[in-house]
Amino acid sequence: MSRRSLISEALAAVANEPTPLAPTEADATAAAAGRVNFTNKRLEAFGEAARIVKRPTIRLKPAECSIWPGNARDYTLLDEHRLRSLIDSILAEGGNRIPAVVRRTPNGPLPYELVTGTRRHWAISWLNSNHYPDIDLIAIIEDLDDEAAFRLADIENREREDISDLERGLNYKAAVDRFYGGVQLRMAERLKISKSQLSRYIALTDIPPFLVSAFHSPMDLQAKYGEKLLPLLRDPASRTKLEAAADQIASEQSFRRSGDEQPISGVEVMGRLLKAVTVKGRVQKASIAAGNGKAIGEVVKDQQKILTLSLTPSDLSTDAILEALRPVIDAARIRNAKRR
Incomplete structure (x- = not known):
């Protein structure tokens, strides 16, 4: 031999x-x-x-x-x-x-x-x-x-x-630039893997930290999840909902770790993130009124308890507008405190 x-x-x-x-x-x-x-x-x-x-x-x-x-x-x-x-x-x-x-x-x-x-x-x-x-x-x-x-x-x-798939993705992303001139096809051919598989791993590195933190461990964040999350992140409204849901899940994960409880699984995390974007619930709307009783805008609360404020052009001063918004913000804080 x-x-x-x-x-x-x-x-x-x-x-x-x-x-x-x-x-x-x-x-x-x-x-x-x-x-x-x-x-x-x-x-x-x-x-x-x-x-x-x-x-x-x-x-x-x-x-x-x-x-x-x-x-x-x-x-x-x-x-x-x-x-x-x-x-x-x-x-x-x-x-x-x-x-x-x-x-x-x-x-x-x-x-x-x-x-x-x-x-x-x-x-x-x-x-x-x-x-x-x-x-x-x-x-x-x-x-x-x-x-x-x-x-x-x-x-x-x-x-x-x-x-983890994320570790692999970061490794491949660095290697494709360092060794293969940024050409994924060249790297895939050299490693004898499919370009689509390579792309999925590299794409996972575009998942923002706020979503990664929702998972108990990077091991739970699979490449196939990126295919569902990345398109949603491109839509501002969906991104806002994902961020709110991810923050809530991350808080729960931290609480469970401190109490030695079982973490939320990757599958459940994905389910909750997608539900936050896709499930339609009752949307509540209310007018925002100035001190003189005239409506100057609208507040919308969606199923995720996210408030969206919209103001119509007016001659009111900044202080007057802020004063009109104060009860709306205070009411939201009070309701949030009661839920806790």
Whole structure:
């Protein structure tokens, strides 16, 4: 068997084997036929490489590695609870069974940069800080440029269930500009994924923070939700309703977290957001009158309790108009206080 780099083989093979970004009916058919997906074969091959090809592995401390920022996974989101099963597995086996991939950084602050194996790096770092300082990170050193490193990390990350669609979207959005001249089709062809799938993930990054905050975790915000929310955000009226509903849901999520209650699921969040825009309820209208009793405008309250004020041109002073609006605003505040 050739001593060619296992990583180089993986990168070359993915160029010839279409690997969908998300499961499709074709995937299910292929799985039923007994096909083993490429990612699993590559991960299994790491162990074979050490025995058959005798690829050299090294043992190092996580503190010797910086984390390559081109990986989709957000290192800051990792914690003991999220990685508990991996920590237990590494502890039982005395190390990570599947080597991480690092590259040398001659001019960097640390000797190595981690390309793949972020979860393994975090877990071993945690163990080193919690009574197991002798456990090392097992890694393979590869000479990769940034684009090859990105493709390799993507191969591994596609099958990971604990990377959010938003993380993937942010990663792809940065990569398409950095490596592919901003051309999504070129990137899709290079990664052997469909352009429509790639577009859905990148489009998810346009979801504003006020909507993201309505979800308990970024893991709950799926790419398919973006297809429903983004068109609604383009309409000012719908956007206003979405923002009001999202603020209310975010407050409830925070309250539940403080009381150790079950969070509102992603499916329920989506249902409530869409209902806020699509459900038609009774609209209440009332005139806004000046001190002389003359109507100077109208206040409309929709089913989401949102007030819309409209004023007609008049000769009244600013102070007089504000005085006419004061009882309308005070009434709304009183009703809101009673609901609380």
